[in-house]
Amino acid sequence: MRLRVTFSKGGVLAYTSHLDLVRVWERTLRRARLPLAYSGGFNPRPKLQLAAALPLGHTGGAELLDIWLDESLPVENFARALAPVLPDGLLVSQVRQVILKEPSLPAQIVAAEYHVTVEWSEPAEVVQVRIEQVMAAPELAHERRGRQYDLRPLIERLWLERAGEGEVVLGMQLAARAGATARAEAVLEVLGMGEAFAHYHRQRLLLRAVALGDG
Structure with a gap:
């Protein structure tokens, strides 16, 4: 069982x-x-x-x-x-x-949704511009552990939950597949918020649909 x-x-x-x-x-x-x-x-x-x-x-x-x-x-x-x-x-x-006979659980994960609370004093409209610039970028060159990669296709969704009282709450849906996984910290870096204090909460994991014959 x-x-x-x-x-x-x-x-x-x-x-x-x-x-x-x-x-x-x-x-x-x-x-x-x-x-x-x-x-x-x-x-x-x-x-x-x-x-x-x-x-x-x-x-x-x-x-x-x-x-x-x-x-x-x-x-x-x-x-x-x-x-x-x-x-x-x-x-x-x-x-x-x-x-x-379902495939292994890690093999079914395709993305993860995060809510990130950042200590940040900019108003909502300024943060929204940052988000739009990131999502409109054709490429976001990034480096992790000495390896260069394009972060942009790994950011599936990015949105502003709320802003005010010295903090911003961002929503992110990030790729989480084998060999193609984005870190929420990297998204803050390309938003220009990488040095700010932040709390990261993974809201849920998204699984691919599994056919009965898989595995």
């Missing part, structure tokens, strides 16, 4: 690394005494898979985790067993069953 858990990550876990978050989930699932499926080999581990790593310091509103069980049980029973052992910083909003 394969279950997909939608959860939020924040609070004390905002600075937990991807690998440490996997360990947090392993401990939590064991405490819930659920019939977990395990990998083979000399060091068997619970079979689970996070959709996409969340950078340190970022919070997430609808992160995704796939969990494999050795036996079937009602989704409601799974959620009920999990609720009392969840650590501070994790909150489950949905559990649903998915077909076993």
Whole structure:
């Protein structure tokens, strides 16, 4: 049985690394005494898979985790067993069953939506001009870890949520495919806001449609 858990990550876990978050989930699932499926080999581990790593310091509103069980049980029973052992910083909003032969969860991710709160004093109309200039640019040359790339096609949508009282909230839909992933920090840099203090919240992950024959 394969279950997909939608959860939020924040609070004390905002600075937990991807690998440490996997360990947090392993401990939590064991405490819930659920019939977990395990990998083979000399060091068997619970079979689970996070959709996409969340950078340190970022919070997430609808992160995704796939969990494999050795036996079937009602989704409601799974959620009920999990609720009392969840650590501070994790909150489950949905559990649903998915077909076993679906492609891996990371392979299904195509984009991510962010809400970024920036300490910024410019009025909304000035910020809007910055956004329009970025979206109208034919190319946005950028560098990461010594590699040059064009950021522009990776910014699928960019909009202003609100501005005022010394802060700006931006919405971003960014590509998140293998070999074509944009960072929200890079978008702030091309907007000319890269030096400002910002809080990054990944609102949701967007998955490609999966046909029953995939995988």
